[in-house]
Amino acid sequence: MKFYNSIGPNPRVVAMFMAEKGIEIPEVTIDLRGGENRRVPYCTDVNEAGQTPALELDDGSFLCEITAICEYLEERFPEPPLIGTTAEERAKTRMWARRVDIKICEPLTNGFRYAEGLPLFEPRMRCLPEAAAGLKAIAQDGIAWLDPLIADRDFIAGDRLSLADLMLFTFLDFGVSVGQPIDPAFTHILRWFERMKSRPSATAN
Structure with a gap:
């Protein structure tokens, strides 16, 4: 997996979520101020919405939106639970x-x-x-x-x-x-x- 990170509260939610779980994933830093998220190849190959964060999965596909990413990580790394066990x-x-x-x-x-x-x-x-x-x-x-x-x-x-x-x-x-x-x-x-x-x-x- 690979985590596409940047400044801002949205990617920080995922960063905190991973820190609470003790997950370490290689990162790619996207230059949000410079508009890298709105240019090719990021907005064509990673996240068509031109936003951060994004999570590249092992099969090469991408997950975007903080809730979807955190839900996925919860299923892959259930301990400690941050969404729930029931x-x-x-x-x-x-x-x-x-x-x-x-x-x-x-x-x-x-x-x-x-x-x-x-x-x-x-x-x-x-x-x-x-x-x-x-x-x-x-x-x-x-x-x-x-x-x-x-x-x-x-x-x-x-x-x-x-x-x-x-x-x-x-x-x-x-x-x-x-x-x-x-x-x-x-x-x-x-x-x-x-x-x-x-x-x-x-x-x-």
Whole structure:
């Protein structure tokens, strides 16, 4: 296998997932700032969507999208489980990963792309700068919704670390670095965030 990595929160989710499992896969670094992901051969031979990360399998085929890659790695390397060992655990992980993605990660990222990241992304994709402030507010609304829900638990999906935690942490950490800090009023999220930041896998990128 081969891991196509770059800067940004999306590939970092997979990097943290692999670090938590102790998986080491040879890497190819893609120059995202330079637009390598949008040029041949990457966008024709690796990922037609022109995005990172991607995982080249042993048969030479490619998997893209962070959830699909992590699901595959979970099946290949089941210990420690980060999606689940039962149908119930897997369903709950997928439910929470989907929730944090839609409510927080997606609007946070697009809020950046359409504002601070506009010079980089405008030549590459349709951007809506007029929507940036609203998208950032939607992400904060998502954090406000989640904050009381994790008051009595250590992790997003319950009492175990899961893909949902890794996904949310990488995007919130990215947000902090691009002008979308976590509101100090969200004390439960901040407690969870600091605990995630202390994990050795948090240094993976």
